[in-house]
Amino acid sequence: MKKNDAATAGGERRMRPPLATPTDLKAETTRDIAAAMNGILADVYALYLKTKNFHWHMSGPHFRDYHLLLDEQAVELFAMTDPIAERIRKLGQATLKSIGHIARTQRVLDNDAAYVEPGDMLAELGDDNRQLVSRLREAHNVCDEGGDIASASLIETWIDESEQRAWFLFEAGRRGDSTGH
Structure with a gap:
């Protein structure tokens, strides 16, 4: 039997799509x-790219702190991609x-502005991470409904990481008073 063939109950052979990894979950x-x-x-x-x-393109008196914070967050985001795929x-x-497939599928809005104030960068990324949390929760619900515990478990970790990114961005962007923005 060839790699791509699968035997049926009656002994006949049918072709399985090349990417059809066996799973006990419904198609x-x-x-x-x-x-x-x-x-x-x-x-x-x-x-990640934003x-x-x-x-x-970070600038200003908090350059080093913000530059390092965003680099750390980008590393964390990139680390999510392979496990998701x-x-x-x-x-x-x-x-x-x-890239075209990503562009057609993404819901995070690009920012191609020539200049963005540092505080606006932090606020925008904070909003994007909170939206990602919401979308992760929606995906978790789909996994729960389908009985996919493994995907749901991964998503729980990514929710926590995304909430932490949003929190750090919020705190870094505060103006120093007790009321925040």
Whole structure:
């Protein structure tokens, strides 16, 4: 039997799609989870690039602190990408394939402005991370409904990390008074 062939109960052979990794989850479930996770993957790549953009273009009296903070956060975001994509593949589904695919799928808005004030950078990234938390919770619900405990468990960690990024950005952007912004 060839690698791509699968025997059926009657002994006949049928071709299995090359990416169809075996799983005990229903096909519809894996498609729904993969769609949710590909949306997360696109958002994480978009947020990673925006974070690096702001890291590269940071200026002002808090340059060093903000520059290092954004670099740390970008590393954390990039570290999420491979586990997300590999989880999608473990479900037998296809991942994002190109920058264009990311652009068509992402919900994080790009910022191509020539100059952004440092405080505005922090606030925008904080908002983006809070939106990512919301989308991660939505993806978690899809996983829960489909019985995908493994994906849900990964998402829980990413929710915590995203909440921490949002918190750090909020605190770093405070003006020094007890009321915040």
